[in-house]
Amino acid sequence: MSTATQTRNSVDEFAAQFEQLEKNETFARSWFHPVRKAALARFVESGFPTLKDEEWRFTNIKSVTSTDWAAAADDAKSIGKDSLAAYCIGEVAATLVFVDGRFSAELSSTNKLSNGVKVARLADAMESDAKKLEPYLGQVLAEKDNAFALLNTALVQDGVYIFVPKNAALAKPIHVVYASTCNDRPTASHPRTLIVAEENAQANIVESFVGIDSGSSLTNSVTEIVTGAGANIFHHKIVQESAEAYHFGTIGAWLDRDSRCTSTNVCFDGKLTRNNVEAYLKGEGGCCTFNGLSMLRDEQLVDNHLRIEHIAPHCESWQYFKGIYDGASHGVFAGRIYVHDDAQKTDAKQTNQSLLLSDKAQIDSKPQLEIFADDVKCTHGATIGQIDEEAVFYLRARGLSDTAARNLLVHAFANETLNEITVEPLHERLEAIVLERLP
Amino acid sequence: MALLEIRNLHAQVEGNKILRGIDLTVNAGEVHSIMGPNGSGKSTLAQVLAGKDSYEITEGEVLYNGKDLLDMEPDERAREGVFLAFQYPVEIPGVSTNYFLKAAVNAKRKHNGQEELDAVDFLELVKEKAALVELDSKLLNRAVNEDFSGGEKKRNEIFQMSVLDPTLAILDETDSGLDIDALKTVAHGVNSLRGPKRGMIVVTHYQRLLDYIVPDFVHVLLDGRIAKSGGKELALELEAKGYAWVHESPETAAAAS
Ligand SMILES: Nc1ncnc2c1ncn2[C@@H]1O[C@H](COP(=O)(O)OP(=O)(O)O)[C@@H](O)[C@H]1O
Numbered sequence: 001m002s003t004a005t006q007t008r009n010s011v012d013e014f015a016a017q018f019e020q021l022e023k024n025e026t027f028a029r030s031w032f033h034p035v036r037k038a039a040l041a042r043f044v045e046s047g048f049p050t051l052k053d054e055e056w057r058f059t060n061i062k063s064v065t066s067t068d069w070a071a072a073a074d075d076a077k078s079i080g081k082d083s084l085a086a087y088c089i090g091e092v093a094a095t096l097v098f099v100d101g102r103f104s105a106e107l108s109s110t111n112k113l114s115n116g117v118k119v120a121r122l123a124d125a126m127e128s129d130a131k132k133l134e135p136y137l138g139q140v141l142a143e144k145d146n147a148f149a150l151l152n153t154a155l156v157q158d159g160v161y162i163f164v165p166k167n168a169a170l171a172k173p174i175h176v177v178y179a180s181t182c183n184d185r186p187t188a189s190h191p192r193t194l195i196v197a198e199e200n201a202q203a204n205i206v207e208s209f210v211g212i213d214s215g216s217s218l219t220n221s222v223t224e225i226v227t228g229a230g231a232n233i234f235h236h237k238i239v240q241e242s243a244e245a246y247h248f249g250t251i252g253a254w255l256d257r258d259s260r261c262t263s264t265n266v267c268f269d270g271k272l273t274r275n276n277v278e279a280y281l282k283g284e285g286g287c288c289t290f291n292g293l294s295m296l297r298d299e300q301l302v303d304n305h306l307r308i309e310h311i312a313p314h315c316e317s318w319q320y321f322k323g324i325y326d327g328a329s330h331g332v333f334a335g336r337i338y339v340h341d342d343a344q345k346t347d348a349k350q351t352n353q354s355l356l357l358s359d360k361a362q363i364d365s366k367p368q369l370e371i372f373a374d375d376v377k378c379t380h381g382a383t384i385g386q387i388d389e390e391a392v393f394y395l396r397a398r399g400l401s402d403t404a405a406r407n408l409l410v411h412a413f414a415n416e417t418l419n420e421i422t423v424e425p426l427h428e429r430l431e432a433i434v435l436e437r438l439p
Numbered sequence: 440m441a442l443l444e445i446r447n448l449h450a451q452v453e454g455n456k457i458l459r460g461i462d463l464t465v466n467a468g469e470v471h472s473i474m475g476p477n478g479s480g481k482s483t484l485a486q487v488l489a490g491k492d493s494y495e496i497t498e499g500e501v502l503y504n505g506k507d508l509l510d511m512e513p514d515e516r517a518r519e520g521v522f523l524a525f526q527y528p529v530e531i532p533g534v535s536t537n538y539f540l541k542a543a544v545n546a547k548r549k550h551n552g553q554e555e556l557d558a559v560d561f562l563e564l565v566k567e568k569a570a571l572v573e574l575d576s577k578l579l580n581r582a583v584n585e586d587f588s589g590g591e592k593k594r595n596e597i598f599q600m601s602v603l604d605p606t607l608a609i610l611d612e613t614d615s616g617l618d619i620d621a622l623k624t625v626a627h628g629v630n631s632l633r634g635p636k637r638g639m640i641v642v643t644h645y646q647r648l649l650d651y652i653v654p655d656f657v658h659v660l661l662d663g664r665i666a667k668s669g670g671k672e673l674a675l676e677l678e679a680k681g682y683a684w685v686h687e688s689p690e691t692a693a694a695a696s
């Protein structure tokens with residue numbers, strides 16, 4: 001079958017890139033090498049998913065898996081500060097910029113960090129902080145069946161390591177920018193962010209995935225978040241890739257006792273985006289929240305797949321995903337809540353609301369509850385609809401024009417998610433994009 | 440020229456005839472009350488006047504200040520001074536009353552060739568009008584009508600009415616679900632808007648509201664027609680005798696024939 005052969009080819013291409021990397025001694029002798037090797041073996045064995053896989057049946061990635069993706073050049077391409085000006089998020093503790101997965105010292109800056117907080121390049125930290133990274137890097141995800149995360153583990157070159165020690169709090173956010181550019185050959189990058197927050201630590205992190213110029217690119221990212229007891233982490237992921245870009249991103253979170261992790265994902269641009277989330281509530285009293293907003297047009301596709309595992313009792317998990325679909329865009333939502341038999345008093349909620357602005361837009365929504373404890377509260381709800389005509393009439397009866405009324409309602413729909421963003425300049429910037437896209 | 444002139448108005452939904460020939464004239468300065476049992480078509484009349492497009496107008500015409508009202512878009516009617524206080528105000532998640540009301544006020548001002556209000560002037564106006572109906576101004580920064588009590592929703596309607604300062608105000612069962620204190624407050628808000636330039640149509644099911652908003656005329660709507668009209672004493676008579684009495688009275692027979 002031609003699909004199978006093509007898939008094989010791109011798998012082989014990535015395997016060849018791995019072999020190439022292995023020729024480098026630092027790579028081959030690193031403590032992380034066995035982890036990579038095991039991940040690669042699993043990736044090669046299972047290959048890329050196809051529409052036949054249950055978790056991929058709404059998202060066709062043939063155009064991704066049939067492309068020979070080149071590795072980025074060793075040094076970061078120079079893209080100039082101006083091209084990132086539009087993605088600014090106001091005052092930050094640090095900005096780390098990667099171009100096609102390669103660190104750009106020129107565009108990055110870190111203010112003096114106090115209280116033992118560390119923000120470093122992952123490539124450096126893997127050597128200097130090996131003992132601290134070892135328990136987490138590549139461990140947070142149960143990535144057995146996640147081909148893209150496996151591939152990232154095998155091929156990751158760089159990224160960010162954020163460490164917030166016990167009781168430390170960062171007042172300002174950390175901004176991580178993963179930029180993709182147009183290259184002679186379609187280029188793939190596999191950046192990775194590891195966030196480790198110790199007991200009662202607090203931090204706010206923004207990951208921006210941006211396309212600098214049009215051209216085919218593949219960003220295959222992994223973000224691992226570890227929240228120690230009582231820690232509180234805010235995480236934001238903004239996807240503004242270029243029109244021809246493919247984005248595959250996996251977020252994995254481990255939550256210890258009484259910790260919180262709130263992650264808000266906003267997708268505007270990119271040809272195809274798949275967000276995987278895996279969260280593991282491992283200690284009593286943990287609470288994770290995942291918010292999502294997609295505002296799409298043309299033939300864009302955003303696929304949000306979540307798996308929330310309630311392992312310990314008395315934990316809460318919230319999933320609020322919204323989409324605004326214009327043109328022939330396509331939204332996919334699959335949220336799985338998995339409650340282990342010990343996880344009594346689980347409180348879990350999942351909602352997926354879609355606003356269809358065009359007849360050609362399409363949405364597939366699939367809630368899944370797997371509950372093995374008996375004393376739990378799990379709810380899910382999905383609404384798919386057009387703009388509420390009763391509300392339009394109410395606003396028009398007050399004097400707003402039809403267009404103004406409709407735009408106001410779409411804006412309000414988007415704002416319910418944007419209001420969860422805890423970095424005000426980022427909130428304002430994203431709200432401006434929403435307003436600009438209204439008819 | 441009358442402020443509002445409804446002539447032989449017929450309206451239906453999917454072949455189901457709801458309004459069957461309404462005639463009503465409202466002059467500036469007058470308050471008309473429309474009473475009638477549930478299902479008689481009161482809300483339909485109110486919604487048709489506001490421009491709801493789910494009703495099909497099969498016959499008749501409506502002139503507002505001499506202009507063809509039925510030919511105007513709902514928002515145009517609003518900007519021309521028509522206001523409907525909804526029987527069931529809609530909840531709008533994510534939109535605060537203040538936010539959309541500022542847009543509404545300025546749409547109207549622009550339409551009238553007036554300068555738009557800035558944030559400071561608008562807030563001043565809002566504060567004054569919220570106090571008039573004793574509406575907690577915190578509510579105004581919350582999503583419109585979401586998690587509002589029944590009374591708060593109705594006060595919010597009257598509040599919006601006083602901010603928008605309409606020429607023709609239509610109140611659809613603004614009294615339902617209000618306790619007596621809330622009713623008095625709402626009535627006070629409405630009465631403060633009475634004036635020589637304004638016309639009002641107060642739709643109600645119960646006579647109670649009319650103790651506080653005393654109408655100039657009372658009309659009884661039965662099966663989509665005005666079956667009886669009179670002065671304010673008609674409301675009391677209805678209260679005493681019930682709607683069945685209108686059915687039986689000779690005048691009704693004449694009107695229906
Ligand atoms: N949108 C609609 N679709 C179908 N039937 C309607 C609609 N609106 C009103 N009706 C019907 O018209 C009649 C009058 O309703 P309404 O105007 O709400 O009465 P009232 O306000 O006097 O109680 C009722 O029988 C009602 O069921």
Ligand SMILES: [Mg+2]
Nearest residue numbers: 481482526612
């Ligand atoms: Mg009614």
